[in-house]
Amino acid sequence: MENKDKLPINEPITIWDKEQRGHLKIFIGYAPGVGKTYTMLTEGNRRKKYGQDVVIGYVESHNRTETDDQIGDLEIIPLKKVLYNKTEMDEMDTESIIAKKPQVVLIDELAHTNAPGSKNKKRYMDVEEILNQGINVITTLNIQHLESLNDVVYQITGIKVKETIPDYIVDKADEIVVVDLTPDALQNRLNRGKIYDPEKVTHALKNFFRKVNLNALRELTLRQTAEEVDEELSEYMKKEGIRDNWHTAERITVCISAGPSSKKLIRRGARIAKRYKCEWYVITVTCTNRFAKKQSLKDRQLLHTHFQLAKQLGAEVATLEGKSVTEEIVKWCNEKHITQIFIGYPRRTLFELIFRGSTVSKLIKKLNNVDIHLIANEVK
Structure with a gap:
């Protein structure tokens, strides 16, 4: 007799069992260079100092000295080679991370698109696999990569962001931390060559890194995360039966x-x-x-x-x-x-x-x- 409840072969399953699933922490920013990767690595070193088993699954330092220095003695899981059109590409080795089963893995650039031929199309899918094995993940994300904000970001910057992640990934995160820097400070970092090579600075300042763009993206980031916090507060108040208004938001x-x-x-x-x-x-x-x-x-x-x-x-x-x-x-x-x-x-x-x-x-x-x-x- 045919089992109608049987799942199709290779049907993707997302498990949101809070007791078994790993803890997801996202460091979110509004532009490259605000310090997301640096902050993620600092968090990893702090946890290692207190005895946690922490590894780096993927990190992109963009040759920034301060960021490279933060890697310190954190163990790095070697990247795997993916062959595409006779070209080898480096990608995160999800299988090796799961096999090692550390307490915490640091994974940069959550919205990254994997090389063709990889098991999963997007890095956030790799992260879901790792979380479902009970491994905690700390990752980074820029606000412009949220799918629901794609049109808004295009309207602000004139740039169509192709790499996006579904909003539910952020909605289900256990912690979201904004890594913030004023637009003036970010432009100063850019001018000092801390973000891109000197020959790219002038072009960047006239395009994505215009102050009006940065101000708008920064406000978008702060509002988005405020909404997440507000939803958590509402759920807590409902759960605890709190009916008083705390005036945290009008x-x-x-x-x-x-x-x-x-x-x-x-x-x-x-x-x-x-x-x-x-x-x-x-x-x-x-x-x-x-x-x-x-x-x-x-x-x-x-x-x-x-x-x-x-x-x-x-x-x-x-x-x-x-x-x-x-x-x-x-x-x-x-x-x-x-x-x-x-x-x-x-x-x-x-x-x-x-x-x-x-x-x-x-x-x-x-x-x-x-x-x-x-x-x-x-x-x-």
């Missing part, structure tokens, strides 16, 4: 209705979000309470128009539903760790205020760590 929610003043609220939220360069949301709550006013076709059309404006200005939009408008907003704020709410001045009738109370007053009582901005309605 997150804005604009609460709207079908009223004409909602456009004013959305624009205000967009300006504040731009100032903080943060995530922001535009939400509306459909109240299912039997005393609540039902939405008309015109109301739904207006809300659709408001949401279109919000999306154009960069917001994420959502429609919530529940018997209590207040409770739905509170739940939303706790789940998204919202720090600021923008809401219009309540337009409830005296009857509604007496029997249902003020949404704003309830929010103030229930959201102690959220700043609530009450925005006046537009005068018709």
Whole structure:
């Protein structure tokens, strides 16, 4: 009888068993020369000093003296020869690393494309094999090699990066450390011949190493890693049941209705979000309470128009539903760790205020760590 669950031969399997898989640490930078390889080697020497079995799987020093000096007495696994078109190419020997089974292996240039004829097309695939054998990996990466940022990097630099890695490799990393250097300091290193040979410096400064490029790539790197840290913090808070807002990053929610003043609220939220360069949301709550006013076709059309404006200005939009408008907003704020709410001045009738109370007053009582901005309605 045929076993339908049997995997096809040579089907690649990625194992993410935290107990068996090695620990992945990535030193990430925004350009060549910021010090990623140097820092990786320094980390390797530090671990060796404290008794760990550390080897170098691959290192590319680019003949930089300071980097070469950092290799020190770290054991280097010899590279293997790959024959392609009658030419021998040096590549990392993944099989020898796995056979030796060190505690830690240092592997430079994670986004490298292996020579044709290698077992794996990309070096990150070799790294996955090594991690799956329980070996810890410390590696290096430049931000421009992330697949999701390929178009953004091209827009900034005018250079199409061909060697990329899937984002999940970084997402699954256990540690990400930014190796940072100011653009001025990096250009100084370039001028002193610390990155490229002197004859290449002028060309580099006019192209990739222009200050405007370096500033943009540096900000991109810092933002990307901040998002990774923010996701880890959110997961930790969720796991530990922490509902308080720690204000590590601003997150804005604009609460709207079908009223004409909602456009004013959305624009205000967009300006504040731009100032903080943060995530922001535009939400509306459909109240299912039997005393609540039902939405008309015109109301739904207006809300659709408001949401279109919000999306154009960069917001994420959502429609919530529940018997209590207040409770739905509170739940939303706790789940998204919202720090600021923008809401219009309540337009409830005296009857509604007496029997249902003020949404704003309830929010103030229930959201102690959220700043609530009450925005006046537009005068018709």
